[in-house]
Amino acid sequence: xxxxxxxxxxxxxxxxxxxxxxxxxxxxxxxxxxxxxxxxxxxxxxxxxxxxxxxxxxxxxxxxxxxxxxxxxxxxxxxxxxxxxxxxxxxxxxxxxxxxxxxxxxxxxxxxxxxxxxxxxxxxxxxxxxxxxxxxxxxxxxxxxxxxxxxxxxxxxxxxxxxxxxxxxxxxxxxxxxxxxxxxxxxxxxxxxxxxxxxxxxxxxxxxxxxxxxxxxxxxxxxxxxxxxxxxxxxxxxxxxxxxxxxxxxxxxxxxxxxxxxxxxxxxxxxxxxxxxxxxxxxxxxxxxxxxxxxxxxxxxxxxxxx
Numbered sequence: 258x259x260x261x262x263x264x265x266x267x268x269x270x271x272x273x274x275x276x277x278x279x280x281x282x283x284x285x286x287x288x289x290x291x292x293x294x295x296x297x298x299x300x301x302x303x304x305x306x307x308x309x310x311x312x313x314x315x316x317x318x319x320x321x322x323x324x325x326x327x328x329x330x331x332x333x334x335x336x337x338x339x340x341x342x343x344x345x346x347x348x349x350x351x352x353x354x355x356x357x358x359x360x361x362x363x364x365x366x367x368x369x370x371x372x373x374x375x376x377x378x379x380x381x382x383x384x385x386x387x388x389x390x391x392x393x394x395x396x397x398x399x400x401x402x403x404x405x406x407x408x409x410x411x412x413x414x415x416x417x418x419x420x421x422x423x424x425x426x427x428x429x430x431x432x433x434x435x436x437x438x439x440x441x442x443x444x445x446x447x448x449x450x451x452x453x454x455x456x457x458x459x460x461x462x463x464x465x466x467x468x469x470x471x472x473x474x475x476x477x478x479x480x481x482x483x484x485x486x487x488x489x490x491x492x493x494x495x496x497x498x499x500x501x502x503x504x505x506x507x508x509x510x511x512x513x514x515x516x517x518x519x520x521x522x523x524x525x526x527x528x529x530x531x532x533x534x535x536x537x538x539x540x541x542x543x544x545x546x547x548x549x550x551x552x553x554x555x556x557x558x559x560x561x562x563x564x
Contacts, residue, residue, distance in 0.1 A: 261286040261409060261440050262307060266316035269302050276302040278464035289441040291455035295558050299464040300444040301413060308338055308411055321408060334362060337402030337410040347387035351378055351397055354386065355404060362405040372400040392423035412443040416450055428454055448550040462558045472550050479553040483522035484546045485529060487515055490539035502528040
């Protein structure tokens with residue numbers, strides 16, 4: 258399919274900090290693309306340059322054929338943006354906000370009230386924004402991003418702060434939007450969200466995209482196959498003892514639980530049981546899990562905490 262977003266060697270600095278480092282990226286029309294990365298990895302800076310909110314220091318970006326830094330007015334008519342934090346007048350009513358935002362565009366949708374129904378906000382149409390719940394505010398923010406009938410919508414951390422039920426409802430809304438032909442570019446901290454929604458996922462770290470593919474391919478290429486989790490009911494051991502098993506790739510200890518990573522879970526389980534038998538260990542709560550996008554993310558970006 259035609260690439261609707263094209264970035265070539267896109268770069269942005271803030272003083273000595275290289276926020277985005279020579280990024281090359283293609284997004285196809287009709288795609289749901291997810292960008293994930295640790296705090297401070299460059300996600301928001303990258304998406305804001307694509308939206309035309311920040312000017313690159315070097316490199317190029319085109320969105321539907323437009324350079325955002327030179328054709329901002331034309332581009333804003335074609336895209337919708339939900340920012341990580343939106344400054345919506347707290348006392349404005351939901352229906353008033355939709356009509357106000359629609360008035361900003363040359364060709365808005367003919368019936369903004371239809372978004373009220375699409376986003377299940379009928380009972381809140383005449384409620385002030387400040388009185389909405391977190392999930393309702395997020396739905397309003399996305400509805401406002403759609404009043405100009407955009408071809409591309411940018412969603413920056415759309416599920417942050419939502420409970421699991423609200424998050425699942427939000428995911429279905431994004432699927433519905435995409436099925437209407439809208440290209441979706443989202444950033445997220447939730448690997449499950451990226452795996453569930455996105456056709457492809459890009460992982461960014463220290464300003465560079467270090468991997469990009471479908472979730473399944475990333476897991477196949479970068480994942481460690483399977484995990485075996487267990488507790489020791491008696492005796493003591495260390496991760497190094499299990500790491501010496503030939504079928505185990507590496508070992509973690511999370512509080513009292515051991516986690517063995519292996520590309521051959523059957524062999525690793527056999528070796529673990531044999532070791533436990535020889536040492537007199539009693540294994541407790543043993544279970545196997547398949548690697549997921551979380552594991553890929555941690556493998557590629559490390560496990561240290563970042564502010």
